[in-house]
Amino acid sequence: MEPRRAPYDARHALPLLVDAHRATTRILRVAYPFLAEGGLGADGTYIGSDVFSGGSFVYDPWVLYQSKVITNPNLLLAGVIGSGKSSTAKAFITRSIALGHRAYVPCDPKGEWTPVAEAIGGAAIQLGPGLPTRLNPLDAGTRPAAVQPDEWDKIVWSRRRALLGTLAESTLGRPMTAVEHTSLDLALETATTNPAPTIPDVVVALFDPDDDRAHRGGLHRNALLDDGREVAHAIRRLVHGDLSGMFDGPSTTEFDATLPMVSLDSSRIGSGGNDHALRLALACASSWMEAAVADPSGGQRFIVYDEGWRVMRDPALLRRMQEQWKLSRAWGVSNVLIIHRLSDLAAVGDLGSEARALAEGLLADCSTRIMLRQEPDQLARTATLLGLTDVEIATIGKLPKGRALWRLPDRSFVVQLVRHAREVELFDTDARM
Ligand SMILES: Nc1ncnc2c1ncn2[C@@H]1O[C@H](COP(=O)(O)OP(=O)(O)O)[C@@H](O)[C@H]1O
Ligand SMILES: [Mg+2]
Incomplete structure (x- = not known):
């Protein structure tokens, strides 16, 4: 088609003094993040709209892992309180369940996954002083058929x-x-x-x-x-001690690995900021869950650590988490870690300490980093740790609720979470606060 020529249609009286340049989209999408981006394909769970292209944004960690876009299926979400981290995780995970994935939530200190698990036909196990449920963290679990x-x-x-x-x-x-x-x-x-x-x-x-x-x-x-x-x-x-009655006898409930979602509601543990009790409880609960999850034929499953920063202050727990993450790829597990800011990872120990190395190792083990709005004083640190461009940094400083920078190894997307009315109601944490 002949180029249309009309007065004032963006032409200038002076010639443009830039050499003609040709590059592949592979190069261009790095030089012009967001703009020269072909998308991740249509195979996966619908998240929302790609803010720059206006198209749909679809994501599935196992599909992208298979096609080598990401090097592991784990996700990290970070953002200030109320930026929409939990909502994003809940929407993404409940929708993925429709595709046959399952989800287990061993760390839910606010108990906010309970209504979600119940609404989609899963179960929430309530743990706390005086509650009837007891888990024996030394339970053997069921031997997978493939294991002698x-x-x-x-x-x-x-x-x-x-x-x-x-x-x-x-x-x-x-x-x-x-x-x-x-x-x-x-x-x-x-x-x-x-x-x-x-x-x-x-x-x-x-x-x-x-x-x-x-x-x-x-x-x-x-x-x-x-x-x-x-x-x-x-x-x-x-x-x-303060955890008696929760982990000190035979289990009163069985882990039903066939349910679409099982969450462990620990909102009644560690009240008054007793994070140590919460961390011990998480260690027991996740070990109990692991026994059921360590089955390579168990399908593709998410393991969610919401408010994960509360349990990350502890080298012993971090070490366990890291060991488990290494194994999880073989089990078909995608770990989803939710924290406030990347400096939560640095806060676990001094530079050069084992804890610090472990926490930063977890970051390296998350190929997908979903950045919601960050505090201005966190931007420089986030940029260094994730290797973000200036454009990306400017973007995450002023993201509205539910909008995030999805950072994959060499791709970035700004995605607005689109929620159904039913989801808005189910994921609302403001009303419950
Ligand atoms: N895309 C969105 N648009 C409007 N409100 C949102 C959106 N995402 C989340 N919210 C609301 O913001 C509140 C906090 O979200 P939440 O996901 O719990 O934040 P976080 O886990 O980051 O603290 C929730 O009540 C939720 O309904
Ligand atoms: Mg939250």
């Missing part, structure tokens, strides 16, 4: 052992020593003579080590007792 029995025994052993170690180290506030590890190993062995061991069994075995077992290991009972004393007191907190 002796291999399964080893998996169950190491899951139990890892959890007990995390509980002890988190309460002690330091790594366990070599002799403490030995004491805990022997106590767990003793407790495991019971086919369904509980935490009180382990505590009893720590306070009263088994003579024969000690001898067979070439150790003395009294030495074991001394060595394990601090660990025993640390783990005892779950039996007699």
Whole structure:
């Protein structure tokens, strides 16, 4: 077609002094973020509208992982309070469930996933002092068909052992020593003579080590007792302390992995800012959930940590989280971590500390970073950590509610979440506050 020529149609009297330039869209979409973008295709869950192109924005972590657009299926959401992090996660996840995915929410300190889980035919497990539900975090779970029995025994052993170690180290506030590890190993062995061991069994075995077992290991009972004393007191907190009644006996409920969504409502734990109780509860609850989720044939599942920053202050928990994330890819799991700002990750420890490295490792393990509105003082840090361009930075400083920068390894999108009236009602957290 002949170019249309009319007076004043954006021509200038002076010639344009820029060389003609030709580049592929691969290059151009980096040089001109948002504008030269072809989209992610139509395979996945509808999120909302791409603000710059006006088209639909569709996303599915497993589809993009398969097509190598992202290097892992994990997501990180960050934004100020009320910017729409939870709403975005809830919309995205409930809609994905329609495609056959499932979701488990082990960390829900505000209890705001309970109505969501119930509305879509899932279940919410309420945990708290005085409530009837008890979970045994040492439950073995069901052996997946693909795993041999002796291999399964080893998996169950190491899951139990890892959890007990995390509980002890988190309460002690330091790594366990070599002799403490030995004491805990022997106590767990003793407790495991019971086919369904509980935490009180382990505590009893720590306070009263088994003579024969000690001898067979070439150790003395009294030495074991001394060595394990601090660990025993640390783990005892779950039996007699502020968390008693929640994790200290046989489970009163079963994890139904066939439900579309299961959430653990921990809104009644850690009230008054007792984040340590909340962290221990999360360690127990997520270990209990893991037992059910560690099945590669279980389908594609999301594991959501809402208000994740509250549990990230703890190196022992971070270490467990990281180990679990490494495994989760093999299980078909996409982890969704929700925090306020990226400096939450730095706040867990000093530069060069293990905790800091672990937290920043989690960021690296999230290929998809969804940035909602950030405080102005956070912009520079966010830019450095995520390698954002000036245009992107300017964008995330003034995002309205529910609008986010979706940052994938070398692509970015600004997406406005579009919600159905029913979702608006279901995800409303203002009314409940
Ligand atoms: N796209 C949106 N448009 C209008 N209001 C929204 C939008 N997204 C979220 N909200 C409202 O803002 C409130 C806070 O959202 P929420 O997702 O709970 O924020 P956050 O988890 O970031 O603190 C909710 O009541 C929600 O209904
Ligand atoms: Mg929220």
